[in-house]
Amino acid sequence: MEDKDLLEKLRNKESRNYGFNLLVREYQERIYWHIRKMVVDHDDADDLVQEVFIKVWKNIDKFREDAKLYTWVYRIATNECLTFLAKKKRRFFLPIGDVESELAAKIDTDNIITGDEIQLKLQKALLKLPDKQRLVFNMKYFDEMKYTEIAEITDTSVGALKASYHHAVKKIEEIINQG
Amino acid sequence: MKDKNDHIKTNFKLEELSNKQPYTVPDDYFKELPSIIQARVVKPEQSSTPVFSWSTAWRYALPVIALAIMLGYFGLRINSDNINVQAMIDEISTEDLVSYITESEISTDELLSLIDINELDVDGMVDENIELLNDSEWDNLIDEYPEYENDI
Numbered sequence: 018m019e020d021k022d023l024l025e026k027l028r029n030k031e032s033r034n035y036g037f038n039l040l041v042r043e044y045q046e047r048i049y050w051h052i053r054k055m056v057v058d059h060d061d062a063d064d065l066v067q068e069v070f071i072k073v074w075k076n077i078d079k080f081r082e083d084a085k086l087y088t089w090v091y092r093i094a095t096n097e098c099l100t101f102l103a104k105k106k107r108r109f110f111l112p113i114g115d116v117e118s119e120l121a122a123k124i125d126t127d128n129i130i131t132g133d134e135i136q137l138k139l140q141k142a143l144l145k146l147p148d149k150q151r152l153v154f155n156m157k158y159f160d161e162m163k164y165t166e167i168a169e170i171t172d173t174s175v176g177a178l179k180a181s182y183h184h185a186v187k188k189i190e191e192i193i194n195q196g
Numbered sequence: 197m198k199d200k201n202d203h204i205k206t207n208f209k210l211e212e213l214s215n216k217q218p219y220t221v222p223d224d225y226f227k228e229l230p231s232i233i234q235a236r237v238v239k240p241e242q243s244s245t246p247v248f249s250w251s252t253a254w255r256y257a258l259p260v261i262a263l264a265i266m267l268g269y270f271g272l273r274i275n276s277d278n279i280n281v282q283a284m285i286d287e288i289s290t291e292d293l294v295s296y297i298t299e300s301e302i303s304t305d306e307l308l309s310l311i312d313i314n315e316l317d318v319d320g321m322v323d324e325n326i327e328l329l330n331d332s333e334w335d336n337l338i339d340e341y342p343e344y345e346n347d348i
Binding site for chain 2: 037038041042045046049050053054057063066067070071074129135136139158159161186189193194
């Protein structure tokens with residue numbers, strides 16, 4: 018469904034619930050995976066996805082149509098993720114390394130990875146990247162988004178994103194080859 | 197036999213790897229999620245709509261009822277007081293009223309200031325009072341106002 022039609026339903030009081038349901042169904046998987054790859058744990062991802070859509074519901078009137086709807090939703094999800102991870106690091110005064118260890122341990126123990134050993138190594142290597150670089154990597158590599166779209170979501174220039182992504186790929190390959 | 201993970205140890209290239217989503221997700225999670233979210237956003241709105249309850253109704257109705265009773269009571273008293281005052285005045289004879297006004301030291305000017313002349317039928321009142329005069333009163337009146345003798 019086109020953004021225009023969806024927005025029309027969302028802004029009409031009588032069709033708002035229906036429009037919102039359509040929006041959730043349309044974007045839930047993409048938003049969930051975007052968040053899940055960042056926070057690793059399903060329950061955390063579940064909480065955050067719900068929060069994202071509640072924010073979408075509350076702020077839909079503020080959405081300006083100079084951006085695509087899904088870009089706007091992605092931006093909310095990205096902010097939620099980064100805020101969540103920042104809070105996690107502040108809580109209990111954990112250094113960054115300890116949060117990475119906590120998430121890596123979760124990957125090891127909870128049997129949550131669908132792929133083989135190489136996929137496991139990749140996910141653990143990703144945790145060694147700074148949050149924002151990991152975010153960019155995920156959007157480019159897993160979600161196959163264009164640099165221009167990522168630039169809109171992260172408010173970063175395309176040049177900086179390309180540099181960040183290539184640096185991330187190199188770093189990941191090094192980590193895995195060393196491991 | 198070659199280990200399938202041998203390439204990891206030698207020369208791993210990211211492009212050789214599938215980019216499918218790596219994590220597991222509970223069965224039917226995406227089927228149930230929309231209704232969970234919908235329930236969360238719709239619930240606060242429903243709770244904000246007023247639900248009828250007798251305790252709330254009484255809380256708002258009691259002051260109104262009390263006020264209505266007070267207004268009714270005092271309104272009736274004021275009305276009954278008006279009726280009583282009017283009835284009492286009606287019972288007083290004109291002579292008693294005139295003597296009361298004479299004794300009360302109220303000047304003619306003060307009395308006139310309380311009366312709206314425009315609302316009075318002055319001519320009617322003059323005719324009515326002239327008819328009440330007896331002969332001696334007529335004589336006294338003519339003596340007092342000789343200039344009007346020819347008008348009467």
